[in-house]
Amino acid sequence: MTRMLVTGGAGFIGSNFVHYTVKHKPDYDITVIDKLTYAGNTANLQPVADKITFVEGDICNAELMDKLVAETDIVVHFAAESHNDNSLRNPWPFVETNVIGTYTILEAIRKHGKRLHHISTDEVFGDLELDDPNRFTEDTPYNPSSPYSSTKASSDMLVRAWIRSFGIKATISNCSNNYGPYQHIEKFIPRQITNILSDIKPKLYGTGEQVRDWIHVDDHNSAVHLILEKGELGETYIIGADNDHVNNKMVIELICELMGKGKDWYEHVNDRPGHDMRYAMDSSKLRRELGWQPQYTDNQTGMRDGLMQTIEWYREHEDWWKAQKEAVEAAYAKQGQ
Numbered sequence: 609m610t611r612m613l614v615t616g617g618a619g620f621i622g623s624n625f626v627h628y629t630v631k632h633k634p635d636y637d638i639t640v641i642d643k644l645t646y647a648g649n650t651a652n653l654q655p656v657a658d659k660i661t662f663v664e665g666d667i668c669n670a671e672l673m674d675k676l677v678a679e680t681d682i683v684v685h686f687a688a689e690s691h692n693d694n695s696l697r698n699p700w701p702f703v704e705t706n707v708i709g710t711y712t713i714l715e716a717i718r719k720h721g722k723r724l725h726h727i728s729t730d731e732v733f734g735d736l737e738l739d740d741p742n743r744f745t746e747d748t749p750y751n752p753s754s755p756y757s758s759t760k761a762s763s764d765m766l767v768r769a770w771i772r773s774f775g776i777k778a779t780i781s782n783c784s785n786n787y788g789p790y791q792h793i794e795k796f797i798p799r800q801i802t803n804i805l806s807d808i809k810p811k812l813y814g815t816g817e818q819v820r821d822w823i824h825v826d827d828h829n830s831a832v833h834l835i836l837e838k839g840e841l842g843e844t845y846i847i848g849a850d851n852d853h854v855n856n857k858m859v860i861e862l863i864c865e866l867m868g869k870g871k872d873w874y875e876h877v878n879d880r881p882g883h884d885m886r887y888a889m890d891s892s893k894l895r896r897e898l899g900w901q902p903q904y905t906d907n908q909t910g911m912r913d914g915l916m917q918t919i920e921w922y923r924e925h926e927d928w929w930k931a932q933k934e935a936v937e938a939a940y941a942k943q944g945q
């Protein structure tokens with residue numbers, strides 16, 4: 609068995625990664641470390657609870673991370689403060705977890721000579737104009753816009769420096785916007801699905817012409833596993849499912865349609881300050897060198913099947929999200945969103 613430490617494994621992508629690993633890669637002995645912030649939830653791991661070890665703790669705790677890294681073979685680092693809107697309200701937890709937390713993990717990795725895979729985002733590259741034909745590649749210069757993306761960019765820079773200066777065994781992936789089960793309802797897609805389920809109109813920021821290169825969370829996680837198995841140490845891999853023609857307005861209209869509402873049963877609300885316009889990922893290196901292919905693709909928006917599955921999941925798991933709904937909407941309402 610290979611021992612694997614998953615940081616942030618009680619959050620959205622991390623918990624889906626643990627589910628995916630238990631189902632498809634039974635040779636891993638998994639330990640999850642998670643601080644259980646507002647975004648972490650042990651219920652996300654309940655279906656696999658008897659197959660993993662769970663440790664409640666902070667990745668900024670150097671003593672704890674030293675111990676956990678010493679006891680593992682591989683660290684897959686998901687833990688982060690992840691929501692842009694929250695980083696505009698209070699940036700400090702983002703600096704603490706994303707920068708100091710990653711530094712703490714890197715020092716333990718360096719000391720114990722273990723393998724690290726660092727999970728990052730397309731937002732480190734900044735944004736593109738709507739008519740810019742370019743996509744982000746592994747060589748695109750960093751140009752983050754928000755407190756969130758600047759702290760993720762900082763953490764990537766630390767990983768790159770530790771690879772070059774100390775020769776640690778690490779890889780990095782930068783993925784686009786994920787959707788799927790277990791995503792916190794503060795985020796765009798689950799917020800709109802749970803709005804409709806609560807008889808509240810979906811909320812579109814500004815004009816909704818912004819483009820996110822949406823990918824189903826299982827496709828992100830299959831790519832991470834491929835990088836763990838076949839990726840070259842020291843390398844960065846872009847992960848994206850070629851959905852960079854789909855804007856927010858199209859997504860909200862598709863959700864309304866799939867949930868049996870009129871296509872325009874939504875309202876425009878205040879835009880996000882500094883709102884990135886367009887992300888677009890060129891994942892050809894991952895596809896060419898490691899043979900990766902996303903599974904959730906269709907010829908309309910590339911999202912119809914994945915969205916239907918996600919809508920069904922929120923419909924069937926009202927007990928998972930209902931208690932938070934009022935507070936999440938109240939926080940947005942204060943900002944006219």
Ligand code: NAD
Binds near residue numbers: 621645647
């Ligand atoms: P999330 O907010 O749903 O989950 C983050 C998890 O990290 C939570 O369980 C939280 O409790 C935990 N955590 C936070 N601070 C911690 C700390 N100090 N110590 C230990 N645990 C801590 O986030 P997500 O959407 O699942 O994102 C996971 C990772 O993927 C992040 O690194 C994010 O930057 C990256 N990413 C996210 C997306 C996306 O669309 N959501 C896309 C690309 C990359």
Ligand code: DAU
Binds near residue numbers: 692783786
């Ligand atoms: O691109 C990858 C990033 O995707 C990750 O690094 C982040 O962790 C993740 O949160 C996500 O960031 P975004 O800011 O793009 O995601 P969010 O779900 O907050 O918003 C997606 C788009 O939808 C964005 O253009 C803002 C818009 N939006 C969002 C909300 C919450 C709305 O129009 N209405 C909303 O209610």
